[in-house]
Amino acid sequence: MAHLLDSFQRYIAVNELLPPGGRVLLTVSGGVDSMVMLTLFIRSGYEVGVAHCNFQLRGTESDEDEVLVARQAARYGVPCYNRRFDTAAEMERTGESMEMAARRLRYAWFDELSRQYNYPAIAVAHHADDSIETFFINLLRGTGLRGLTGISTQIGRVIRPLLFASRKEILEFAVAEHIPFREDSSNRSTKYLRNKIRLGLIPRIREINPKFTSLMRSNIARLTDAQLFINHGIERIRAVAVTSADGLDTILLDRIDPAFPRNFVVYELLSSAYGFKGDVIDSLCHALDHGTTGRRFYSREYVACTDRGNIVVGPIPAGDDCMTTVERGAPRSYCGNSVLYFEYCDIDTIENFGVPEHIAQVDVDKLRFPLTLRRWREGDWFIPFGMTGRKKLSDFLKDAKVSVAEKGRQFVLLSGDDIVWVVGRRIDDRYRLTRETENVLRITKEIV
Structure with missing residues (x-):
């Protein structure tokens, strides 16, 4: 199974994720993906620390995950940081779903750890199948092209060095190398959309095309290249069509080449820079089509207003009731x-x-x-x-x-x-x- 180790080292080098022997904080849950990631980093000579979150949602299962991760870190002689979260109380306090609360808690703690102990990078064990599942989740929920580019290899300090590998390849490596891991029982629940796609949709597609995983990796790579090309073009359009004054940006639609699909350009301008969502932008474009002036549309931090065929965007002012x-x-x-x-x-x-x-x-x-x-x-x-x-x-x-x-x-x-x-x-x-x-x-x- 040396090919997985070779591919891992090559993927990190090609994508310039880490310098040889660099420091990296590994997020290790105890599942097969993160336990294999830990082994690959150790065998590749990196200086690692291990971070484990116990969300206390699965009783003794969660505690046994914690014990396994601590034991494996001790075996390799690397630092192990553990944090227990009262996730249920946090969900009650904020009204977030379990997935949203757990994600926010863990990434905030990972960032805190990386700064406190000087880890320039935080490694997460997402793999190719996770990226493919994300493609279908976004497709089913409605998305622009950006949502079909899967999971990014790197965002800020967070790196994903296993995106080259399939779940099958990772599992085979774990078995061949006798790497201990634990199976999260929630992974078998079809209550979650990701699991419905993983356990229901993808196996049926794979029956039609056994090479589905490698095919989707190629598709996602091409879509990512297309999005990068679009990003470059949108920035050129932004330089021509967007003016700024008094803290407000104005998108002058008559400066957009009429040969371009106007609504698509508006979507890219508003989503990338201001965080507007697709259906909000659809409603805004509908108002533009009907010549409506003065309609307001909101993202998390910005308000966009239709103004005589243009779009004026600015931070949501104090006192705005965001209707x-x-x-x-x-x-x-x-x-x-x-x-x-x-x-x-x-x-x-x-x-x-x-x-x-x-x-x-x-x-x-x-x-x-x-x-x-x-x-x-x-x-x-x-x-x-x-x-x-x-x-x-x-x-x-x-x-x-x-x-x-x-x-x-x-x-x-x-x-x-x-x-x-x-x-x-x-x-x-x-x-x-x-x-x-x-x-x-x-x-x-x-x-x-």
């Missing part, structure tokens, strides 16, 4: 540093009527579309779920001991003038599910 509309059937909407996902369900498919605060389930037939999403205002009121009388939203937030900073980030979802959901906190009792409910709108808030 947007949500059409029936819209898959998602953005509010501040969060995204709301909308799912339309039949009442018979609802398994849990008691849901955590970051999820709302309301009677869709009582709603008047389009809905409105905005920051809360003084004077807002609603009837909190379980109560019969109206309550000022300011009093509700005060009783909930919401900090001043959190109040500034509080959004509400409205049907007409009625608050349907104080986002991430409480629905209005008038829109609750009842025995008469037939159709449900399920809304999930995730921090991005």
Whole structure:
């Protein structure tokens, strides 16, 4: 199995990920991918440290992963840093999904470790199959070309030196070299989209084409080259079509060559520099097509406004209530540093009527579309779920001991003038599910 070690060393050299013998912090979970990565780095003569996160979500399984990683690091005589996270409490506090909370916690800690102990690089054990799965996840959720380029080899300090290898090659190396590893039981759950793709979709495609993995690696490489080419072209367009003054950027659409697909150029200009998402940009382009002036569209940090056939972009000003509309059937909407996902369900498919605060389930037939999403205002009121009388939203937030900073980030979802959901906190009792409910709108808030 020497070819995997040779390929590993060649991949690092060709992509200039690390100098020979350089210092690198390895993120090791105990799974086969990261345990093989640890062995490859040791055999290649790098100066490594091992970082392991125990998210305390799988009971004794999580603890046994921690023990294995510490034992293997001791065997190789390298430093091992371990951190236990109360992930469940963090999910409750922020309203994030398990994946989002765990990702944010671990990368913040990895960055802290790398700076504290002077590791110029942080190595993550993503491999070719992970990149292919990411391609399909983005394809199914809706994406531009950038989302089809898989996982990047390097972003800042984070490097991914196993992207050349398939899951099969890594597993065969582990077995041949007697490398210990543990299997995460959650990898077999089809509750997660990635696992549905890994366990359901990809095996069926591989039946049609056994060379699917190598074919997709080539496809993703070509798509990545295409995106790099587009990036270069977009920067040329930006230099001609975008002007800046008084803290605002103006995209002058008449300076874009009419031979270019205008909406695609707008997408690239807004997504790469300002973080706007695809469906927000689609709505903006629709407003441009209809000559609408003064419509505002939001990313996490910026607001874009249609202005007599041009687009003016700037930071969201203090006091802006970030009002947007949500059409029936819209898959998602953005509010501040969060995204709301909308799912339309039949009442018979609802398994849990008691849901955590970051999820709302309301009677869709009582709603008047389009809905409105905005920051809360003084004077807002609603009837909190379980109560019969109206309550000022300011009093509700005060009783909930919401900090001043959190109040500034509080959004509400409205049907007409009625608050349907104080986002991430409480629905209005008038829109609750009842025995008469037939159709449900399920809304999930995730921090991005």
